[in-house]
Amino acid sequence: MSYKRENDLVSVVVTNYNNENYIGACLDSILNQSYKNIEIILVNDASTDKSINVINEWINNNENKINENFITVIDLPRNVGFSGAVTVGLFASKGEFIAFHDGDDVSHEKRIEEQVKYLKDNNNLNAVGCDYMVFSDENLEPVYRLNGITFGVDDIKDIYAKGGHCVCYGTLLFRGEVFDKVGGLSRNLNLVEDYEYITKLLPFGIDNMTHKLYYYRDHVNQRSKGLLDSTNKPKSEEDLKVLVVFDKFNIGGTETHALALVKGLIDSNINVIVASNDGPLKDEFKKLDCKIYNVDFPLTLVENEEEKLMYENKLKDIITIESVNIVHAHQSPSGSICIDVCNQLKIPCIFTIHGLYYQDIISDKLKLATEVISVSNPVYDWLLNYGITSTIVPNFIDFDTFSNTNKLQDIRKELNIKKDAFVALYCSRFAWGKTLVAENFIRVCRDIKRLEDVDIHALIIGDGPDIDKITQFCKRSNDILKNEYIHMIGPKTKLNDYYNSCDCVVGTGRVAIEAMAFNKPVIASGNLGYFGILKDENLEESWNTYFADHKFNKVNNASYLYKDLKYIIYNKNKFKSLSNTGNTWAKQKFDTKSNIKSIINIYQRAIDKSDYIY
Known part of the structure; x- marks a missing residue:
């Protein structure tokens, strides 16, 4: 930032797109906060309704109640989408604290006061959300619905480690210095940008307050409806075509995990293709009902551009021939190539991290993967230290295969x-x-x-x-x-x-x-x-x-x-x-069965990030 953040000031970032019927109530709820050291950064994302007129009228009607610095309206000349609009607002913020607020929702009058106090009382935390209630145009009286909000720093972390969601974006208030470190929202994650941003905050300490300080408006045009209605994905699990990639058919933990993964996916009626280099474990993969491509992947990251292009073209050929719609990588040399190819072809890349030895890609390349899986709690914590949120899916085995059967050899x-x-x-x-x-x-x-x-x-x-x-x-x-x-x-x-x-x-x-x-x-x-x-x-x-x-x-x-x-x-x-x-x-x-279900859920979540096309 080019300026020092103002002590105790709360910058409330509000984005608006076609909320002419609701933006006034939103602004009223912020104006009526018991905590008065507030600025509103309102980003109008090129609305096509009369929102900007409503906003200007609201400012005129309240000019006796607000000072000239209370609200800054940024009227974008073209629509940049939710994540772009939020990020514009974040960069305009000046406060020691930043609060998110959706333009169609309202806040309890004590929300900002209680959340600021909560962070000041808990120096180990840098972000806090809260529980919320729901109302609608037909029923303006807020009611409580079960919503999955979880309380406690460790419990929240565990939920996200399992791929869950338990913090409401609109309820968040966090220290501005955190934004200065992690930046804004990712623009290539349509409809799930807020989820991804919450995962960025996890390493800094995040909790939820049990007080219901936010009121969520349920209406037909709200942005989150798009996520539920998304059809830009395979229609069923059987439509998935997964390319599993690792360096070589060696005998080791990563490779035997890949073998169990491929077998489990096939048993779940998922189409699987494997790409790897010749090695002693290849015969075990041949026993499975999947197509195998031999690719002589290097054992270190490729630096030479010509060599890199050669490997990229090999993977692109496989993906095109087999109509692959998701890639699952496991090791740095081959996985790094997978990430680049997937981003070029706009298909999801899942990357499983099997240990603490991925230093060659953790600071840059790994952050470009669509989803990251960690095989243990220590790996999950290690990734968090680098700002990477993952889902824990442990190594798994088929307990029906590994059991005290009769010995074939004495x-x-x-x-x-x-x-x-x-x-x-x-x-x-x-x-x-x-x-x-x-x-x-x-x-x-x-x-x-x-x-x-x-x-x-x-x-x-x-x-x-x-x-x-x-x-x-x-x-x-x-x-x-x-x-x-x-x-x-x-x-x-x-x-x-x-x-x-x-x-x-x-x-x-x-x-x-x-x-x-x-x-x-x-x-x-x-x-x-x-x-x-x-x-x-x-x-x-x-x-x-x-x-x-x-x-x-x-x-x-x-x-x-x-x-x-x-x-x-x-x-x-x-x-x-x-x-x-x-x-x-x-x-x-x-056991394989439950963990394969978790991995398939991750595949589907990656595909739901609808920037990807098929």
Whole structure:
């Protein structure tokens, strides 16, 4: 801003388009506020009715009650739409506080006074809305209707994290310095600009007051009716054609999530196309009823313009040939290209963020995605720090597939492991902090065998850039033990028999969920740190760290793992009931069926942003 905001002044931003019958009542309600340090910024968005005449007449009739600075009328020469008009008003505001107000609604006389006091009493908050009542031309007496308004900063945040809506735009009052940081409304989100702006305010702290200080007018021409009547979208879920894109058919958490996503969408009768580069997991995708395009995506962001254009044209060809109407990306190199292509073709791009390692796109490119999905609470909070609001949909699995079915392979027999021996399993991609976890796991199993005289065998499954390092560490450990107790299995696409054959699983994220599906005790140790044994009383806490993969309460230290693994070995029977509880809890939170519904809802919400065409 080119000027300092005026202390205690409240700038009320009112937009008007063809509200000749209602704008006078709106202005009266602002004039009659008990809080008097107010300026009105009224933006007339090139109305085609007699609104501007009504506004000027109102000013003339009240000239004895107002000073020359009380109301500023900005009469736009052409219609710029709701978001453009609001943004014009925001830039004209001078107050320490800014209040929104729809031109067809009215406010309780105490609204501004109580909201200003609320923010002054709560320095940790920067925005506040309130509950409201509804009236109409036929019934001018306001009545209360259930409206979904939620109270409490954390509860509001949780609602938006799940893709919900619980703050009424017209009731908002916020500190002007917040606008100076986040700017105005996005103009490419027709009919949902106010929702998107509220999500911009979330990182600054937002709450609702329980007092009903706003009166919402229900009438046939109101702007929000357009959202309900929008037909610019596929007529049913079956009309969706989703292109799922990721870098390569590797064996890892992101790729296996994509596999579960594609299978879940197909089971829901959604048309799915997959684009990725050749890799070991491709055969599993071939078993699904979907078309696969091989695209040799790079493993880093493309900087060369010619190379970038080549990839863009490949994606455009797929989208055109398959009549794709929504793209779902998962990784930075391929996903960055998807965002650019979708914006060029005016189709929605959904981007799932699987961890805290998207620094290459989080500050700029990711903000251009239509919708962002986060797989955990820590990822959601991390994105908020960059001004990106997402919807939490966790990694999910088909619990009908991951269960204690009859073993197809006798893993113990193949590996010469006795039936009564204790088998611990570690499964992960060997990269970043998970390589350290793998080394700790091998070291602990080796030392328990040496020091506790326990017949323990370790199974290590996975792939990644550090696989040779882990393989050599297994060999050295077996040399110390003078026998093969540490079994380097390597990459596997099917883990059921290994889960069935083990007594305990050490892992994080998706592996922890799969282990609970098999009723196995889990020790959570992840990319960021150590959580420990999953128990009845800490299951929700473990989810809030994503099993130590996205947040942690301890650093990864072999001594913690030694203590916990030893405890499970000597209390093996105790963990049968605990693991059953874990299975029930995990199924409620991570089963495919409910989470696929959430993703389809996100697809439909993205399509409802009717700037996109099909």
